[in-house]
Amino acid sequence: MKAVGVKNGKGNADALFIEDGVPDPVPTSNRILVRIKAFGLNRMDIMQREDRYPYPLLPESGKIMGVEFSGIVENKGPDCSGDFQVGDKVFGLAYGGAYAQKIAVSEKMLMHLPSTLSFEEAAGIPETSFTAIQAVHLVGNLQPGQSVLIHAGASGVGQSAIQIAKVGGASTIFTTAGSDEKCDLCRSLGADFAVNYRSGEDFSEVVKRETNGRGVDLIVDLVGRDYFHRNMSSAAMDSRMVLVAALSGSKVDDFDLRALLNKRIWLMATTLRTRAADYQGQLRDLFSEKILPHIKSGEVKTTVDKVFPWTQVSDAHKRLESNVNAGKIICLVNDD
Ligand SMILES: NC(=O)c1ccc[n+]([C@@H]2O[C@H](COP(=O)([O-])OP(=O)(O)OC[C@H]3O[C@@H](n4cnc5c(N)ncnc54)[C@H](OP(=O)(O)O)[C@@H]3O)[C@@H](O)[C@H]2O)c1
Structure with a gap:
């Protein structure tokens, strides 16, 4: 698959590039493989890009940036017990790896995409x-x-x-x-x-x-x-x-x-990314119960600041660094 890489391992926004030949993630145990349609940007991505992320990254984080995404279920691990099926539209949280065409995440961190939300709107919801x-x-x-x-x-x-x-x-x-x-x-x-x-x-x-x-x-x-x-x-x-x-x-x-x-x-x-999957699953359930119905009805708004094709991920990072955004910056991922 393709994923966003950082030239020489760290650098400024211009160091970002689309890397080919990255190994596909494998949906082991209770993980679900998702073909990513969109991912949201977060400030921690900048710190990770510059190799100065302030907390120890969990092994699940991997090297690829990106902690939130939306997409389509492509495959399921052998221990999945939830109601996600191949072809379902989903969005979710990850420890890392969302700046890519595919991701494998615990089913506890996934949610079904409501019909009222687009991939780009949903991709920016989980982290914030x-x-x-x-x-x-x-x-x-x-x-x-x-x-x-x-x-x-x-x-x-x-x-x-x-x-x-x-x-x-x-x-x-x-x-x-x-x-x-x-x-x-x-x-x-x-x-x-x-x-x-x-x-x-x-x-x-x-x-x-x-x-x-x-x-x-x-x-x-x-x-x-x-x-x-x-x-x-x-x-x-x-x-x-x-x-x-x-x-x-x-x-x-x-x-x-x-x-x-x-x-x-x-x-x-408090922090989110350093939390165990069970804790994040608890937050997902709380969010799904208390807030998602209000997002579905339109009472709670999700503000997308700007959408970039992922080939312009450097420009997307520059916009985030400039502090002009009011709401989420999103990148759309191409399949090819
Ligand atoms: N603890 C966690 O688990 C967790 C999780 C997610 C995010 N975060 C952190 O939360 C922060 C916000 O994240 P976000 O994604 O919501 O950010 P965001 O949408 O990019 O917005 C950040 C905004 O903060 C304001 N700001 C920046 N520097 C400031 C300063 N010195 N004084 C006052 N306001 C300042 C700016 O708006 P104004 O124009 O209003 O100044 C800026 O647009 C980031 O530091 C992020 O790393 C923490």
């Missing part, structure tokens, strides 16, 4: 939605009637988290984003307050004002260093903060642990 449902519900334990602050609201994870919080009955959703257009998008997805951090407005002041000084019950943070102190002032008593990424940096100056003690803040962090 599973991460968001993990942050909002499984780890963040959002309860109906609670308030939430979601940073980088127009990012893939952010957009998904806003909508998951809305469906989950959040009372007030605060968010931050880097332009007025992105803030409008966040509001259209259900945010009650969207703060353009480039306008000079301070999100912690907005939270303080709108909650009468109480703060929010849950913070989903993707930004890290630049927002840490203001997150502490935005947190309510007995609140939770779930750290999903540290886009602005990971080292926080002058952090006094008393900030946590004073308000009994639970500070948690």
